Amino acid sequence: MMRLLVTGGAGFIGSNFVHHVVAHTDHHVTVLDALTYAGNINSLNDIPEDRISFVEGDITDEAVVDELVAAADAVVHYAAESHNDNSLHDPRPFLDTNVVGTFVLLEAVRRHDVRFHHISTDEVYGDLELDDPARFTESTPYNPSSPYSSTKAGSDLLVRAWVRSFGVRATISNCSNNYGPYQHVEKFIPRQITNILRGQRPRLYGAGLNVRDWIHADDHSSAVLTILDRGSIGETYLIGADGEKNNREVVELLLTLMGQPHDAYDHVMDRPGHDLRYAIDSSKLRVELGWEPKFRNFEAGLASTVDWYRDNEQWWSPAKDATEAFYAAKGQ
Numbered sequence: 001m002m003r004l005l006v007t008g009g010a011g012f013i014g015s016n017f018v019h020h021v022v023a024h025t026d027h028h029v030t031v032l033d034a035l036t037y038a039g040n041i042n043s044l045n046d047i048p049e050d051r052i053s054f055v056e057g058d059i060t061d062e063a064v065v066d067e068l069v070a071a072a073d074a075v076v077h078y079a080a081e082s083h084n085d086n087s088l089h090d091p092r093p094f095l096d097t098n099v100v101g102t103f104v105l106l107e108a109v110r111r112h113d114v115r116f117h118h119i120s121t122d123e124v125y126g127d128l129e130l131d132d133p134a135r136f137t138e139s140t141p142y143n144p145s146s147p148y149s150s151t152k153a154g155s156d157l158l159v160r161a162w163v164r165s166f167g168v169r170a171t172i173s174n175c176s177n178n179y180g181p182y183q184h185v186e187k188f189i190p191r192q193i194t195n196i197l198r199g200q201r202p203r204l205y206g207a208g209l210n211v212r213d214w215i216h217a218d219d220h221s222s223a224v225l226t227i228l229d230r231g232s233i234g235e236t237y238l239i240g241a242d243g244e245k246n247n248r249e250v251v252e253l254l255l256t257l258m259g260q261p262h263d264a265y266d267h268v269m270d271r272p273g274h275d276l277r278y279a280i281d282s283s284k285l286r287v288e289l290g291w292e293p294k295f296r297n298f299e300a301g302l303a304s305t306v307d308w309y310r311d312n313e314q315w316w317s318p319a320k321d322a323t324e325a326f327y328a329a330k331g332q
């Protein structure tokens, strides 16, 4: 049994991780989350009370972080500003949370010698051409494109420096695009599902040919637990499930699954600096640590995600109008 401190545990992937930990281990979880617009306490509603403590607080708050880290066996750090479009509009919170927040956590785990796992993204590697046979590996050079991905790259580099200079016991994982329940309606897949549920047409940026490498959030969680368990200190592991699809394919699949004509979508203004393609080679995690994804059928995973949004309108509808107003103002 471990006492895990999970930052950002009321967000999309953090809450999926908490559900996964409670279902598959006897660890106790303390969630530290600032409940920004992206955090939703209702994502943790059905976790038994004896398995979880919730602290509303900011990872840049040194006093709060110090006390919680001192009481933990390991920290799993999900908290971040996570949306590229927001980072283009207002980068400052990305610097504060992603860079300064990670620094504050690193100083605390250094003081208390607590194991640290840092959650990061494949976007730190930049993008690939559509016809490039290459995929990202742990040795691909960093080349981030957006304010979001550059702050995540900065946070990864801080972790590496704290391992080397101070002997902090940390690992890093860089994962591809997640889908599944509890994802905010600002993100691509939930935005299109909830548009269709409301009788509105999906919105594709530009030509819709950009490729993302989709993984179910539950597979991300099992990979993180595997790294926490058996990963080597100082190492980076890429997490992916061989799920490359272009955005047009995803929208057409969603429309078909939801009983609409496959071409009932609109093209809207493209994202400035829009990364073309991400693709992950997760051989290191699979060969060295024996991890495998369970969700191998994207269409089935997407269908169960559609069902979740259909059944949980009270979870997503409070955020929908403001999110669409933000996009409408940008012609998206």
Ligand code: NAD
Pocket (backbone or CB within 6 Å): 007, 008, 009, 010, 011, 012, 013, 014, 032, 033, 034, 035, 036, 037, 038, 039, 040, 057, 058, 059, 060, 077, 078, 079, 080, 081, 082, 083, 097, 101, 119, 120, 121, 122, 152, 174, 175, 176, 177, 178, 179, 183, 184
């Ligand atoms: P999210 O935006 O859904 O959730 C982020 C959570 O962090 C929210 O609950 C929010 O309230 C909390 N938070 C934000 N600022 C905070 C602060 N200063 N102090 C405390 N809590 C704060 O994000 P997500 O999509 O779940 O992403 C989680 C992590 O996974 C991020 O580090 C992200 O970079 C990484 N990641 C995401 C994806 C993806 O596809 N979404 C893929 C790879 C990696």
Ligand code: DAU
Pocket (backbone or CB within 6 Å): 082, 083, 084, 085, 120, 121, 122, 123, 175, 176, 177, 178, 186, 187, 188, 189, 191, 203, 204, 205, 206, 208, 210, 211, 212, 247, 271, 278
């Ligand atoms: O690759 C991992 C990253 O995946 C994470 O680090 C980020 O936190 C996460 O948000 C995600 O970043 P993306 O920018 O790839 O995700 P997003 O859901 O915003 O967009 C996915 C793709 O869909 C992207 O090519 C942009 C496009 N898109 C997005 C929206 C919101 C559309 O075509 N229409 C839309 O309405």
